[in-house]
Amino acid sequence: MKKIIVLLFVAAAAAYLLLWPVPVDPVAWDAPEAPELTGPYAANDELADVERLAAGQGHGPEDVAIDDQGNLYVGYEDGRLVRYDPNGENGDLITNTEGRPLGLDMAPDGTLVVADGYRGLLRVNPASGGLTVLTDQANGVPFGFTDDVDVASDGVIYFTDASSKFGPAMKARDDIMEHGGHGRFLKYDPESATTTVLMEGLQFANGVALSENEDFVLVTQTGSYNVLRYWLKGDKAGSHDVFFDNLPGIPDGISGNGRGTFWLALFAPRNAALDAMSDKPLLRKVVFRLPQFMQPQPARHGFVLGLDESGAVTANLQHLGENAFAPVTSAEQAGERLYLGSLTRDSFAVYPLSDDRESLP
Secondary structure, three states: OHHHHHHHHHHHHHHHHHHOOOOOOOOOOOOOOOOOOOHHHOOOOHHHHOEEEOOOOOOOOOOEEEOOOOOEEEEOOOOEEEEEOOOOOOOEEEEEOOOOEEEEEEOOOOOEEEEEOOOEEEEEOOOOOOEEEEEOEEOOEEOOOEEEEEEOOOOOEEEEEOOOOOOOOOHHHHHHHHOOOOEEEEEEEOOOOEEEEEEEEEOOEEEEEEOOOOOEEEEEEHHHOEEEEEEOOOOOOOOEEEEEOOOOEEEEEEEEOOOOEEEEEEEEEOOHHHHHOOOOHHHHHHHHHOOHHHOOOOOOEEEEEEEEOOOOEEEEEEEEOOOOOOOOOEEEEEOOEEEEEOOOOOOEEEEEOOOOOOOOO
8 A cells, every 4th residue: 555655646747847837948058168167257255355335225136226425225135225425324215116116226417217127217306206117118028027127328218128937026036047139128218208129039038247448338147047138239230259268157247447347246156057058948847846945956156257358358356155245236336435235135335445455346
């Protein structure tokens, strides 16, 4: 009798793992072999002593925006947008988007532009808390996961819809496990109130960053471990190419410091098990059915790279360990300070940049 019960249990478990309906329809692809954490990616403890700001004030300050007075703006998982003074203190509630604020950037007119994962692209008046939905769809397709944003000097807004299929409630994991190309890179023109799709079919389109002269803009593809470059000016305007391929980690937010350096946040180093499944869609479906704790997990590893405008690595900031400020999902420079956001921590952080730190721009 016990043997029959065991056989029935095994049969039921096998049927579940092979046949239970799931929301993903994985697509086969070939993940490139991950670079080792040596040379320009050598492991280090540069981020071990970051100062954590506004600890316990909210969960998941994914991005940090800085205004001309040095005030710091973050958005929390519960929808709150909060402004802190330059020391990360004296939090002041601006508004609640009633969604999930993710990427943030200050516009030339002093308003705060918000990529809200649920509600779309928003504009918020920091003084009054007034909120306007600028756009929530393009070409008849609603945004499913408005993710990051960068505002040009002329007020034009460049942003990403990470996945039109899997929204924040489903989490990025679902889109990355499927690898179905549901991401888009877009621009919004405030003068004409028009939204234009610049690139589509992207693998979880994430961070956005304009170059120093605004002749191109970078977009990270979390699901493909690379950074794309979309040309805005010159003979290549309207075309795109790969700016940086085969990253050592899973790319998230990216920003430009206005002086020729891009700061790229890596959510975690590459996961060997996840990469090994890239060309095995059926196996990815089976793994998706497992309890989440049994699925490939990111390491607790803070990781930020500095890149110049030719794609060379100029800085390598890391910290691996249970106490690491990780995952780092954004890195924004203001003066000689680098502010770090995180999708899952209860604080954001600051790392001092100084001339005596080797290889830091």
